[in-house]
Every structure is written in C-alpha cells, then in structure tokens.
Amino acid sequence: MFALRLAALVAATLATGLIAGVFYAYAISVMPALNRTDDRTIIDVMQKINVVIINPWFMLGFLGTVGFTLLAAALHLGKEHRTTLIWLGVALALNVIAFAVTSGLNVPLNDQLAAAGDPAQIGDLAKVRADFESAWVRWNILRAILHTLAFLVLTGALFAAGIQHGRTQAAGAVGTQQVRQAQPVPQTAGQPYRAPIMAQQYGFGQTGSQPMGAHSLA
Secondary structure: OHHHHHHHHHHHHHHHHHHHHHHHHHHHHHHHHHHOOOHHHHHHHHHHHHHHOOOHHHHHHHHHHHHHHHHHHHHOOOHHHHHHHHHHHHHHHHHHHHHHHHHHHHHHHHHHHHHOOOHHHOOOHHHHHHHHHHHHHHHHHHHHHHHHHHHHHHHHHHHHHHHHHHHHHHHHHHHHHHHHHHOOOOOOOOOOOOOOHHHHHOOOOOOOOOOHHHHHHO
16 A cells, blocks of 8 residues: 555656656747747747647646645544645645646636637737737746746655655564563473563573562562
C-alpha cells in the first residue's frame, strides 16, 4: 500500500511541476517575445499554439495536477497519515484554483482569439490583440504562480510521507525486538533450565532461589 501511495504522490508532484514549467516558460519567454512582434504575428502564432497544445501529453499533465493530487489525498486518508494529508489538501486547493483560472479565464480568451478567424482576414488586428494579450498574460502569470506553489507543497508532502514511513518502520522494528526478548530461551537436552530475563532479575525460576519478597519476609 505504501508503494501505491508513493506512486500517486510522485505522479501528482511530477504533473504539477511540468505544468508549472509550461506556464512559467510562457511567462518568461514566449509571451515577452511575441510582445515584440506585430499584431498579425502574435495572433497567428497564438492561434496555432492553442491548437497544437491540446495533445495527450499536455492533457495528461494538466488534468493530472488535480486528478493525481486528489488520488494521493484519498490514499492518505487516516489518522496515521494526517500530516501528509494536510500538505496534500493545501496542494489540491492550489491546483484546483489554478485549474479554474485556466479553464475559466485563459481558455475563453483562446476561444475568443480563434473565433476572430484568419489573421489575413481580420479587419482590426490591433483590437483583437488588445482584447487578448494583456489579460491572457496576466492570468497566465497567476496560474504559473499557483501551480509552482502547489509543486513546492507537494515536495513537502513527499518529505512528510517519507518521515512518517520511516517512523512506522522503526516502531515496527522496536516492537518486534521487544517481543523476541520477552520470549523464553529454548532449552536443549542436558542443559539446566534458564528462566526468562525478567524472571531472573526478580529471582523467579532459579533452582534453590526464592523471590525477593520471600527473602525480605524470612
């Protein structure tokens, strides 16, 4: 079960990190470069980007930011995983908000740009660009920040899960050792009986000896 929980947590962290990286790349390179181009170029390029980016690899990561994080949270339900679950809850909230920004703000702007049609046939290129560019850039920066914060929180969840697993393993090892120590030592034929350690400490089970209480009363 630990392996399944870990796999879901790693998948959530990886998906979130990848999508944060995509939006970060837009913010620091793609959009600043397009800002230096003419109206027709930015409209044409963004229309093409918005088409090709809808592919299985992007969608796996984009949907995985919420889906994998939700799965990881579900697998960590329980008192013994409370600390990790708190981290996952925060990451899930951040990813859901970022997902909503993309779906509710960036995507409608993409659709609006696509509806403008062929850049060669658009009458007022400057207006189409003005209605799209500044708002899209603003919301892209916001979703990049949110996904980046979620990624950092998920790395914290990984750390917390590792610590919890280590403590559980250590506690199990100590419990096993205590059980073994409490068990009597097997006797072999021809050897005198040896009482368990606790019995020896209090004088029980030894031939010719009496309990400590008996000595004090003699």
